[in-house]
Amino acid sequence: MKNVITETYYLALRSLKETLRIPMSIIFPILIPLMQLLIFSQVFKNVSNLPGFTAGSYLDYQAPSIILMTVMFSAGNSAFAMILDLDTGFFDKLLLAPISRISILLGRISAEAIRIFAQTIFMAIIITVFIGVDNKSGVPGIVLMGILNSLFGVAYGGIFYFVALKTKNAQAAQAMFPITFPLLFFSTALMPKALLPDWVKTIVSANPVSYIIEAYRSLFTKGFESGPIIDAVTFSIIMGIVTLSLTWHAFKKLVK
Amino acid sequence: MRFQTMAQNYGEIKIPTKVIPKRPNGDENSLLLDMINGSREKEQAPKSEDIQPIQSPVETASFQADSEPNNPTTQLPDDQLMVDVQNLTKIYPGDVKAVNNINFFVKQGEFFGFLGPNGAGKTTTMKILGTLVRKTAGTAKVLGVDVDSNPDFIRRQIGFALQEISLDHLSTGKETLVLQGVLHHMSKKEAEIRADELLELFKLKEAAKRTVGTYSGGMRRRIDLASVLVHKPKLLFLDEPTEGLDPQSRQSIWQYLKQLNDEGVTIFLTTHYMEEADLLCERLAIIDQGVIVALDTPETLKKSIGADIVNLTFDPTQGPVNNETIKTLISQIEDISEIKFLDDTISVFTQNGANKVPAILNLLSGEGIKIESISVSQPSLNDVFLKYTGHQIREEETKTSVVNPMTRMWVRGGR
Numbered sequence: 111m112k113n114v115i116t117e118t119y120y121l122a123l124r125s126l127k128e129t130l131r132i133p134m135s136i137i138f139p140i141l142i143p144l145m146q147l148l149i150f151s152q153v154f155k156n157v158s159n160l161p162g163f164t165a166g167s168y169l170d171y172q173a174p175s176i177i178l179m180t181v182m183f184s185a186g187n188s189a190f191a192m193i194l195d196l197d198t199g200f201f202d203k204l205l206l207a208p209i210s211r212i213s214i215l216l217g218r219i220s221a222e223a224i225r226i227f228a229q230t231i232f233m234a235i236i237i238t239v240f241i242g243v244d245n246k247s248g249v250p251g252i253v254l255m256g257i258l259n260s261l262f263g264v265a266y267g268g269i270f271y272f273v274a275l276k277t278k279n280a281q282a283a284q285a286m287f288p289i290t291f292p293l294l295f296f297s298t299a300l301m302p303k304a305l306l307p308d309w310v311k312t313i314v315s316a317n318p319v320s321y322i323i324e325a326y327r328s329l330f331t332k333g334f335e336s337g338p339i340i341d342a343v344t345f346s347i348i349m350g351i352v353t354l355s356l357t358w359h360a361f362k363k364l365v366k
Numbered sequence: 367m368r369f370q371t372m373a374q375n376y377g378e379i380k381i382p383t384k385v386i387p388k389r390p391n392g393d394e395n396s397l398l399l400d401m402i403n404g405s406r407e408k409e410q411a412p413k414s415e416d417i418q419p420i421q422s423p424v425e426t427a428s429f430q431a432d433s434e435p436n437n438p439t440t441q442l443p444d445d446q447l448m449v450d451v452q453n454l455t456k457i458y459p460g461d462v463k464a465v466n467n468i469n470f471f472v473k474q475g476e477f478f479g480f481l482g483p484n485g486a487g488k489t490t491t492m493k494i495l496g497t498l499v500r501k502t503a504g505t506a507k508v509l510g511v512d513v514d515s516n517p518d519f520i521r522r523q524i525g526f527a528l529q530e531i532s533l534d535h536l537s538t539g540k541e542t543l544v545l546q547g548v549l550h551h552m553s554k555k556e557a558e559i560r561a562d563e564l565l566e567l568f569k570l571k572e573a574a575k576r577t578v579g580t581y582s583g584g585m586r587r588r589i590d591l592a593s594v595l596v597h598k599p600k601l602l603f604l605d606e607p608t609e610g611l612d613p614q615s616r617q618s619i620w621q622y623l624k625q626l627n628d629e630g631v632t633i634f635l636t637t638h639y640m641e642e643a644d645l646l647c648e649r650l651a652i653i654d655q656g657v658i659v660a661l662d663t664p665e666t667l668k669k670s671i672g673a674d675i676v677n678l679t680f681d682p683t684q685g686p687v688n689n690e691t692i693k694t695l696i697s698q699i700e701d702i703s704e705i706k707f708l709d710d711t712i713s714v715f716t717q718n719g720a721n722k723v724p725a726i727l728n729l730l731s732g733e734g735i736k737i738e739s740i741s742v743s744q745p746s747l748n749d750v751f752l753k754y755t756g757h758q759i760r761e762e763e764t765k766t767s768v769v770n771p772m773t774r775m776w777v778r779g780g781r
Contacts, residue, residue: 121549198532203532205498206498206526208549
């Protein structure tokens with residue numbers, strides 16, 4: 111156990127250094143959601159005049175979903191990096207070391223969690239300080255969003271890990287990326303539930319993404335309310351258990 | 367401290383008897399087992415099994431016994447063998463027989479080689495021994511331990527350089543080495559000291575802080591080789607260590623390898639370069655299509671061809687010489703096994719070629735034929751390879767020299 115922690119620490123450190131050496135892999139997941147924020151807040155500006163729209167402006171409404179987009183738009187990165195290791199043979203080099211096989215996976219996943227945490231904090235600061243979206247939960251709320259985003263990011267990233275490890279092909283995993291869009295559009299990310307058709311409401315209620323966004327929205331607009339936060343944690347954990355068990359299964363098969 | 371212990375033992379491992387007096391606890395059982403298991407593993411690489419205090423001899427003994435539950439064959443005589451392979455077979459999905467019932471061993475301190483074309487089964491055999499690929503049948507023991515029963519033990523003791531240079535291009539040279547060290551359970555400080563040593567040795571000190579992606583081919587090979595030496599393995603597996611290098615880089619790698627072997631490291635290398643096999647290997651197995659077709663010292667293998675070659679060229683000013691006349695003349699000499707004509711050169715295959723030179727010269731000058739040059743050469747490994755496999759190694763090489771990443775993945779998938 112002690113070894114697993116040490117090994118994971120060094121492998122996570124290596125992954126983080128790697129990320130820092132490709133600055134684009136950090137910049138784009140921040141830049142693109144910001145662009146979305148800019149575009150949607152203008153295009154959908156008048157949505158806020160609709161009856162049943164409770165938030166002050168569309169910008170305020172959309173800000174929490176932008177926090178989530180940061181993680182969804184870069185969710186596959188860590189899985190792709192592992193496939194790169196497979197391709198370069200570096201993965202074999204790790205297998206040749208007298209380390210627990212699980213450390214290889216844990217190293218990558220924990221590095222991913224740290225990256226998402228840092229990116230989320232950065233993003234939240236831009237949104238609140240520079241764009242001026244009101245945040246009732248303050249700095250502790252931002253830290254909490256970082257933690258929730260990491261939790262969800264690891265669970266969501268599991269989908270990409272599973273496909274990547276199952277196919278041993280980065281392109282196959284990349285082809286999974288568009289699932290981000292139905293997950294976002296069939297959630298409360300862009301439109302309040304009250305304004306959606308009934309059949310869409312059913313999907314939105316079953317979509318974990320809605321609960322994550324509602325937790326952030328409640329942090330932004332109301333401050334600390336336990337209900338939405340517990341929902342977000344629960345849904346992330348359920349999703350994580352499913353995706354990470356699949357990942358672990360595929361990983362074990364790969365290294366056996 | 368750990369680092370020092372390791373360094374001391376590093377030299378001792380060649381002669382197991384020396385290890386005995388230095389064991390901290392004088393328990394006889396554990397001494398015996400230590401000799402089998404390698405004395406440094408307990409001191410240097412604590413694994414999950416020995417989280418309990420190791421001072422108690424009883425617990426030490428039980429740990430050792432647990433780690434080798436049903437391996438009665440790892441007795442002392444086997445300890446001299448670094449690698450012991452019997453009837454080893456590997457069949458990949460789709461009934462591809464990569465390795466077909468091979469037998470060989472590698473002794474302590476030996477420089478052993480596999481010579482064969484790509485696709486001969488060299489890499490598969492090596493990956494089985496390095497715990498990367500599972501065997502289908504037969505036994506394969508490394509340092510006396512079965513590769514399936516305790517792969518972690520083997521991983522701690524060996525260094526394995528893969529055929530494809532397997533580096534993280536975004537890590538610097540030094541980071542690459544330090545990571546290998548800490549993954550072999552050295553402390554960060556030990557790993558850093560060792561990394562500096564190796565960077566110095568491999569003349570990579572100036573490039574230590576650059577990412578490996580910026581390195582030239584020769585530098586990558588060197589840092590890759592250095593990375594398998596960080597934990598001071600006593601047994602090295604090198605899969606085509608000079609593949610794709612220019613002659614100069616190749617020479618410098620050869621030098622490092624010789625030096626390592628002189629320091630007592632056992633080396634098992636695969637190659638498809640005749641020159642490399644000839645120069646480095648004390649014993650050589652020629653492997654083709656998954657089968658070992660010959661195994662001996664390079665000298666003995668070459669002698670098995672049974673002849674030297676005397677090459678003659680003629681003074682062109684005297685006009686063309688009659689090949690048949692010359693053949694008839696030279697055939698009078700005893701022990702001539704074959705005479706071959708190639709362009710302007712005549713090759714005479716014979717025992718003790720040097721002794722035949724005066725006779726050949728006498729016969730030809732007696733007929734007034736002027737000779738431009740005469741030389742005696744010994745058969746090369748090329749001739750040996752041709753004799754045992756019926757084809758040239760080079761033909762194979764050109765056909766399959768491009769390593770297809772998909773093949774690699776497929777091989778991995780088949781584990």
